[in-house]
Amino acid sequence: MKKVLSIAGSDCSGGAGIQADIKTITAHKMYAMSAITALTAQNTTGVYGVIDTPPEFVGQQLDCIMNDIFPDSVKIGMVSSPLIIEKIVGKLIEYKPRNIVVDPVMISTSGNRLLSEDAMDALINKLIPLATVITPNLAEAECLSEMEIHTKEDMQKAALKLSGFYDGNILIKGGHLKSTADDLLYSNGEFIWFTGIKIDNPNAHGTGCTLSSAIACNLANGLDIKTSIQQAKNYITGALKAGLDLGKGSGPLNHHYR
Ligand SMILES: Nc1ncnc2c1ncn2[C@@H]1O[C@H](COP(=O)(O)OP(=O)(O)OP(=O)(O)O)[C@@H](O)[C@H]1O
Numbered sequence: 521m522k523k524v525l526s527i528a529g530s531d532c533s534g535g536a537g538i539q540a541d542i543k544t545i546t547a548h549k550m551y552a553m554s555a556i557t558a559l560t561a562q563n564t565t566g567v568y569g570v571i572d573t574p575p576e577f578v579g580q581q582l583d584c585i586m587n588d589i590f591p592d593s594v595k596i597g598m599v600s601s602p603l604i605i606e607k608i609v610g611k612l613i614e615y616k617p618r619n620i621v622v623d624p625v626m627i628s629t630s631g632n633r634l635l636s637e638d639a640m641d642a643l644i645n646k647l648i649p650l651a652t653v654i655t656p657n658l659a660e661a662e663c664l665s666e667m668e669i670h671t672k673e674d675m676q677k678a679a680l681k682l683s684g685f686y687d688g689n690i691l692i693k694g695g696h697l698k699s700t701a702d703d704l705l706y707s708n709g710e711f712i713w714f715t716g717i718k719i720d721n722p723n724a725h726g727t728g729c730t731l732s733s734a735i736a737c738n739l740a741n742g743l744d745i746k747t748s749i750q751q752a753k754n755y756i757t758g759a760l761k762a763g764l765d766l767g768k769g770s771g772p773l774n775h776h777y778r
């Protein structure tokens with residue numbers, strides 16, 4: 521059984537964060553573990569409260585996991601403060617897990633900030649350099665590349681800018697493009713598009729978390745980066761198409777559609 525670790529925040533409503541990751545990993549028939557970086561009080565309508573885990577305790581969770589059941593891949597989501605990021609970075613350098621997927625979570629689907637402004641530096645200069653692949657959405661890619669992104673050409677320009685400070689695999693997600701849901705991978709100087717029809721479903725809470733943990737599962741299985749992303753894209757498309765409709769706002773996906 522492959523083992524996948526999610527380092528992320530808890531979403532009590534079960535659609536995003538740690539809960540989405542555990543559902544995704546379980547749907548891939550793998551063993552899920554979690555190091556919780558923050559508790560959020562949120563639901564399909566918004567984020568109403570956040571309590572960060574003390575950085576020392578994030579470290580303690582990682583020691584317990586790494587010294588006992590060593591993960592085949594790691595997905596990192598919400599990491600809200602510089603001290604939490606530094607603690608995670610220290611542990612990743614100490615234990616050297618392979619296959620690190622960094623989803624640079626900054627703002628929730630409902631528009632709430634999940635990363636403090638002063639954590640940006642640590643994210644860019646300390647955590648991202650350790651990643652096998654980073655998976656920003658359009659807003660996060662805009663923030664990281666310091667340019668506006670409206671079109672697929674803009675996505676390519678932004679990927680090139682990001683490659684100026686990060687030489688791993690860059691996946692810019694196009695879920696928020698107007699008419700398509702095409703994701704762009706920039707890998708070893710090559711652009712690869714993962715095209716998708718935009719599914720008419722207002723319930724898209726946790727798509728980013730789900731995609732990044734599906735990629736982590738596929739990497740754990742030994743698949744290459746392109747195949748890992750393509751299979752994750754197929755999974756998220758199915759989970760959206762399944763058309764679950766829960767809650768009063770942007771509802772969660774059906775992780776169990778397969
Ligand atoms: N309406 C849609 N139809 C098809 N695919 C979609 C749709 N919305 C998102 N996706 C896909 O879901 C994945 C996540 O992309 P998205 O851009 O929504 O990430 P995100 O904004 O980080 O997610 P989150 O809403 O969890 O923060 C991508 O593969 C994207 O193409």
Ligand SMILES: Cc1ncc(CO)c(N)n1
Pocket residue numbers: 528529530531536537538560597598625627628629634725726727728729
């Ligand atoms: C805990 C958590 N992580 C990530 C996201 C992004 O969707 C969210 N809404 N909540």
